[in-house]
Amino acid sequence: MSLAHGRPYLAIPGPSTMPDRVLAAMHRAAPNIYEGELHAMVASIWTDLKAVARTAQHVALYIGNGHAAWEAANANLFSRGDAALVLATGNFGIGWANSARAVGVDVTVLDFGKSSPVDLGQLEQALRADAAHRLKAVLLTHVDTASSIRNDVAAVRAVLDAVGHPALLAVDCIASLGCDEYRMDAWGVDVTVAASQKGLMVPPGLGFVWYSDKALERCKGSNLRTPYWDWTPRAFGTEFWQYFCGTAPTHHLFGLRESLNMIAEEGLENVWARHEVLAGAVWAAFDAWAMGNPAIGLNVADPAFRGRSVTAARFGAPHATRLRQWTEHKAGVTLGIGLGMAASDDPAYHGFLRVAHMGHVNAHMTLGALAVMEAGLVALDIPHGPGALAAAARVVGQGAR
């Protein structure tokens, strides 16, 4: 028998759940792109997009996904042959490194593995070794969606400052923006990259690049820049079409306007706090399950370095895949695959999964997903410790006091 016939819950780390309000805002006739309502609405979007990244500087919007936003950042930051240092803590730093290398950037990767944050000592050594200051930028992933490692962005900035290295700091916040605390200007970030389909709760299709005055100035001569990717007219255009280098992504913009309204109504700091509590509930459940089965565990040991939007975990092969299939087909909850932990043809692949708690998610959704996982553990006879749901409920009860 299946108990999946109700509203399904997609608990994968992007695309995330789309709020009904966002979908309703998109469900409308095509607007005039030459004048009127759309122009006024877009002007308000720039202001609120800067607010979610906590910056007073510049933002460029692209029709594209996260990979497009990486390419947008690369095209504006670099000339062919420029050097970049990538700090990899899972899958996505490697992805950004590959996209930069493919267009001729001289990329060095410092790889910290799949379950550790950036080692600041190694970063300091690498910066000191670059006495000629060839490195033009350091590329960092805030929350790696595969490993669920969260890096300390301000600490990376502090190392650059302490060494006196002039490299720009560029941060991939695709999995974290609108979920984890992030302060672009206060933390000294020069370039921030994000996309619409994660914490911003809009369907995939928009990529964003926020950039500092310093980045604007330092990158004026970048020769990887082509007309479509140039971030200048997208922020400083004098005609409406220049913001999008062509036709505006009209319906995504209506959706984005509504999602930014929702974030503003809740308050960005409350959004961060909600993610903090829900993440804590997920971690508490795993700690309890692990007490009865050493194969179960969270990927990141230190809570300070865990993303608040996604949790990567292991159940021992083949139980993660069995559990994912059970929760989806028997109970309507789709969990994320374990990404990058083992090759998909390696039996070990079936030991990993991820639980998303990203964007439009509340206590009943996260507690519901955990209860469904517990039901699956029972149904599939996967050994696990008791008390996971009570522990998760306690975190929620205390967090929402």
Ligand SMILES: *Cc1c(COP(=O)(O)O)cnc(C)c1O
């Ligand atoms: C999702 C994600 C990406 C890739 O975004 P796409 O929209 O799939 O291209 C890159 N980096 C991080 C941290 C992500 O979470």
